[in-house]
Amino acid sequence: MTPRVLKQGQFLIASLPDALTDSGWRGLRDLLMEQVGKHRSLGAVIDVSGMEVMDSYATRLLEGIARMLSLRGAACVVVGISPGVAFAMTRLGLRLSTADTALDLDDGLELLSRRVREKRPHVR
């Protein structure tokens, strides 16, 4: 039930479990911040496709992580929000304003590359 963070080239990929407790979120945040510094990663994809629900609590913490990453110079894309979860989030009145979103991991990595290219044109 703890999140995993993998390095893939210049990016990080975090896969979230079905549910995260407060300390799980804190662990994810600290791990991402640490790895971004260590690998000089230019961005992170956070895959929430395994998560049962995205309630207001999870959304707030996810936004916080995206904001922290951006202060360290790294872009952040959230992927894997299913249609059902997206519907529930919308009903709740939630949106992701800091983090970008993409359909899945592939799209997320592509979006990150594009973001980075925008920021640093010659980087592949």
Add this chain to the structure above:
Amino acid sequence: MTPRVLKQGQFLIASLPDALTDSGWRGLRDLLMEQVGKHRSLGAVIDVSGMEVMDSYATRLLEGIARMLSLRGAACVVVGISPGVAFAMTRLGLRLSTADTALDLDDGLELLSRRVREKRPHVR
């Protein structure tokens, strides 16, 4: 406790001390604006890694400097926000919207070079 501004090629590098008073911020702003004009610098990296905290006051002044630089045609990148400071800024509700961010001085200078190349394709 006064900020230093160094010229490095077409860029300026400002290193902030652990804390800045109002007059220190004003000094930094005036120094940067003066040096940008004098050296025709295309951008500035502001290194805040030495700063103890980035409160709402510091963030507002930093944003103001970035905005003034951009009006003079110079890009601005803030580097060196530590994980702990990024966490506190996020809790406060702060973000940097005008200034770009990068991990450290190296990344910041690289980002500036990209910015400049984007803007003026023929400049080396």
Add this chain to the structure above:
Amino acid sequence: MSADRVVVRHEADIISARQSARGLAATLGFSESDLILIATAISEVARNMVEYAHGGEIALRALQEGSRRGLEIVARDEGPGIADLQLAMQDGYSTGHSLGLGLPGARRLMDEFQIDSRLGAGTTVVMRKWVLG
């Protein structure tokens, strides 16, 4: 199993409550999409119990009204209660550090929603959702 009861005291209990509700709702024939709405609503209400009321209890019950089937969720706590219910039901109002969407959002997620609160005595939220015929 057509009724269930979950004590919600710690953070991990929020997940248990969610999973119990999801399990019971699934047996009643709710769509996958509705299961997510129900799980999300219960998540919001359960978190409030942990956050603001030192915990409480959530009772789940299958409903049958003619041929209509549904799920009832009763979340009861003996916490401090809510001073101004109208304010608490507004989007964005929170006395904590959070988004203030829990109560108004849960109301939008479910078909029926009632909240009753007495200062010093506690808070009870009753929510119902019906299986789409």
Add this chain to the structure above:
Amino acid sequence: MSADRVVVRHEADIISARQSARGLAATLGFSESDLILIATAISEVARNMVEYAHGGEIALRALQEGSRRGLEIVARDEGPGIADLQLAMQDGYSTGHSLGLGLPGARRLMDEFQIDSRLGAGTTVVMRKWVLG
């Protein structure tokens, strides 16, 4: 040193207050990350004193509750007071030229936050943070 008192009148005093709090908090066993949160919160409150109340005084005190250790910050001024506390506690509300995140932000940085203000009499902010067990 388990208590400290800092007069905050001029801008430079904000830095002293921050450093005193950081120093005392460090001896209590707060993590580096918590030290930054505490220093940031005190920075916001101290700046308000200088900006809006012609200065005031900040008292720092170590707390012990059973095995739990913490830090208490009491910031008291005899400035003009705050007319509408609810408004002042809202994100983005400022009567100055600033971001209006100081008070609500400080609340989010600390574990406990109380503010009391009387027009014409002054403002007192009490903040506490506990060392994570």
